[in-house]
Amino acid sequence: MVVFILLHLVHTLFTSKFKRLISWISGVISFLVVVTIGVTGYILVWDQKAKLTGYLTAKLFSGLRIFDPAIMGAFLLNDLTVVGGFFKVALFGHIALSLITVIIIWIHVMRISKPKIFPPKKLILYVSIAVGIISIAFPVKSDPAAQLTNLPAQTTFDWFYYFGYYLMKIFSVWQNWAIMIGSGLILSILPFFMRRNDRYPVHIDLDICDGCNLCSYDCPYDAIDMLIHEGERKAILSPEKCVGCTICIGSCKEHAITHSDFPGYEMQPATRHHVTVFTCSFFPETSFPNDVNIKEYKVPCLGSVMIKDVQQILDNNSEKVAFLGCEDCYYRYGKNWAVDRMLQKRPPALSKRYDCSRLRLFTLNQHKLELLSEFSKETNGKTGKEAQVKDFYKVKPVFAVLMLTAFFALFVPFTSTTVRFFNPKDKTLIVNFKYISSPTAFEKSTSTMKHMQSAAPVVKSRSSVELKIYASGSRKLLYEKQYTPRGMRHDIAMFIFTQMNITEDKVDVELKETEGEKRELILNEVQVKPGDGTFLILHDGKLVVAKEGT
Ligand code: HEM
Ligand code: HEM
Ligand code: SF4
Ligand code: SF4
Structure with a gap:
């Protein structure tokens, strides 16, 4: 769990999605809470590691004069009259914090609409099988039961939850507090240093808006509400929520939505090309095959491409239209909505008059000059239309499970490393x-x-x-x-x-x-x-x- 949270953290950091400060700060808090849940879980087992955990926690807090240092001794003695309360706190904390995590995650995603809480069903299935195999092959072993009156000289550590405790072996109590508070603060304020400027909000012309609701439904950031304005239902923007992704421009068949930085693209009714390419502004600069006559339009996000324009291009300019976009849309749903509109699954949809096989999406990993060249030469309707636009890799289930099992197996050695906090010669x-x-x-x-x-x-x-x-x-x-x-x-x-x-x-x-x-x-x-x-x-x-x- 810790590994996946960290991957999510790194992903949002490097894709600069941390600009959602509420998501970032609540993310940092949820990470600390999950680590605490893990540690309290290990206390519930009440083995030698639990005893050491209690001792080290008491040491940490006695440094701040919150606990009496004698509580450290009570843990070493396993004096349940004193430390039994700690066990109850751990049990209560373990379950209560799990529930609190749900509330934190609700806050975490409340500024974005349709949060992807669950991964695809197949992935859940493959991961469950892989985790099941790993748990049977390498079951988590507890240390010997907590003993009375002895030092927990040798214990096992789960690095994913116990990394903070290990620092207590190296640094003094005060240095540990400084590291914990310092790293928490640095992580929390990171977005202020690496902030990428949001685009300006879009403008909605309420005179043109016919209140169809599509933009409000499509906005990934919940920035448009359908409200009564001068007696009519209109799309009302909350500019403070809008990140200027322009996805709503692609939703609006009335052209009521515009953005000051993207005045739209000049259509060239007279010129013809083999392929017209719409390239997402986050897609790296790319070259095109020499043997194909290509017209390229740079768009802020694939979601901003208007179906009307695509139809016009298919009628007048090109036999084919290609979309170059990122694997993981920077604005969350831009690519998905564009694909669904092209596949006639989401309004405003491509008219049934058009053959979807004239459209193709190339994501960053799939974009190759030969493929684009091949696409330009393909006879229309050669393959099923689904495969033409949809971008997913078909992985064989057995291969997927094996890969995931191998991936999880990499972490096994870090879940029970032997650690000595006390020298047996002392x-x-x-x-x-x-x-x-x-x-x-x-x-x-x-x-x-x-x-x-x-x-x-x-x-x-x-x-x-x-x-x-x-x-x-x-x-x-x-x-x-x-x-x-x-x-x-x-x-x-x-x-x-x-x-x-x-x-x-x-x-x-x-x-x-x-x-x-x-x-x-x-x-x-x-x-x-x-x-x-x-x-x-x-x-x-x-x-x-x-x-x-x-
Ligand atoms: C228990 C741990 C966590 C869970 C279950 C979780 C879950 C989620 C979910 C479901 C989303 C919405 C994704 C989408 O639909 O696009 C999200 C977004 C986000 N998460 Fe987390 N997260 C966790 C921890 C973190 C941490 C530790 C950080 C960073 C410190 C973080 C930063 C973010 C940010 C910045 C977004 C917004 C992305 C955007 O605007 O597109 N999360 N998280
Ligand atoms: C984020 C969620 C959670 C995490 C990361 C987590 C983690 C852990 C860990 C690492 C252990 C120690 C496992 C061992 O050494 O055998 C544990 C034990 C335990 N957990 Fe959780 N847990 C979570 C949620 C929950 C919830 C929601 C409940 C109950 C409603 C729960 C009940 C327990 C119990 C009863 C034990 C003790 C098991 C035993 O004595 O063998 N946990 N947990
Ligand atoms: S998509 Fe256009 S017409 Fe429909 S509600 Fe939004 S702004 Fe109005
Ligand atoms: S530009 Fe993006 S964030 Fe702003 S209203 Fe349109 S869809 Fe929502």
Whole structure:
């Protein structure tokens, strides 16, 4: 999904379609949302990767002081009393964000009419078969289930969703925030730097308009509404929506629509040519075969070609008419509408008097001098008329499925790359628990209501604590930190958390209250082995080394 979104992004970027700012910005947001859905999906599996995801997310947010760093420790401990909420948020987020994506995509396409939401049916079928084959051949494997009290030393990464997390292996938390915000901003403002100027809007002469509705129906950008004007139904333009594609000029049999930059082409009733060519303004400069007498008209978009003119050319000037256009119409529907009009499927349609085989579309990939030359020499009506104008490649289904399967197979190695965030040779000590220190002051309940008065005195403040870690034997101080109780009044439990790599094999850990009852928790000779990490927790009021299931 990520790959296809990125291809769509690159496509709209290089075809400059990003000039639709709403589409672009909502596109950037939808991309971020889809990546978040993927990551929350991987959390739902609750394996070692989910645990690492939680740890890294907590690290990212604790850098901004939004999360307490102890939450990182809770993930490493797999302490479900603390991180169970994260799982619920992930489950809710995964489903809610999927629904929100639908709303974002609605905003994404609301400025354009008839958005092509679904690919052609055959493509959907071939892709489904190809994805089915890949899923059976290479099923996505989860990591081992999330374990208690160990470091997720080795996990697999799906690069398409986890690329942001990988950066946390390389950069600091602050650098990561800078990269995320910076790249999001650059992507969002890209259209302002690469903006291609839109053409001026068209002009609709309401005196000529007979209210037939065709232009409103054909406009790919929803820029024409049929409204009552001076008692009559007329085509009313919204100039701010119009991109000047001129497709509506081709829709209007009354010639009510004009564009200041394209005054129309001068017909030459007296001259005859083998072929008259209409070339889209986005089609690259091209040469024509020497043996064919050709008259070329450059048009803003193939959709702007008026059927009346084509008929006039077929009557007076040329035996054949060719259209040179892009594979993927810059203005979305110009080529399609032109083809449908020529095939007598869409009004204003080519009159039945004409043989469609006298018309031919050559897209960028199909345009070859020999083909144009051949077309000029073909006897009319030789082949079925459908094939004459329609431009599609017929691909054999088996070949299409094989190609798509090979394409999807290319991505398989990137879905489960082994990544190590923790070095198995490191000796890591993690001290992580919730601690309620002894009270240092009490206050009387001030409530006048009896039921609100507490029988026991209310704690006003609690003692701070000092955590010190020494190397056993030498008593060299390796770490010290003071923790103060949380809350406005410093009267709530605190989260003791530190994660450190040490060179010593054994350490003495001391937690001492600085005031009040001056309670002490001491654990000496804690063995710290390389590998999974050594976790110190509080169990039954005592400092202990956590084991699986403690
Ligand atoms: C969940 C992801 C996305 C979906 C499902 C989606 C879907 C669509 C659809 C259906 C259209 C209409 C195409 C047409 O009928 O011509 C469209 C247009 C567009 N999309 Fe997206 N898109 C997504 C992400 C993005 C992203 C990430 C970007 C770029 C940052 C983007 C930029 C655009 C632009 C600029 C257009 C307008 C093209 C035009 O005016 O012809 N989209 N998108
Ligand atoms: C843009 C849409 C979505 C994307 C990109 C997405 C992505 C993912 C991913 C990557 C996983 C992890 C797969 C694994 O490791 O086995 C996952 C799991 C999951 N997803 Fe989605 N998902 C989407 C929409 C949804 C929706 C709409 C629902 C439900 C209504 C859903 C329900 C679930 C559930 C229940 C799991 C856990 C499956 C398990 O435990 O094996 N997802 N999703
Ligand atoms: S196609 Fe021409 S005649 Fe018909 S509604 Fe549009 S402007 Fe009026
Ligand atoms: S020029 Fe294009 S965008 Fe403008 S009204 Fe005509 S069809 Fe719509």
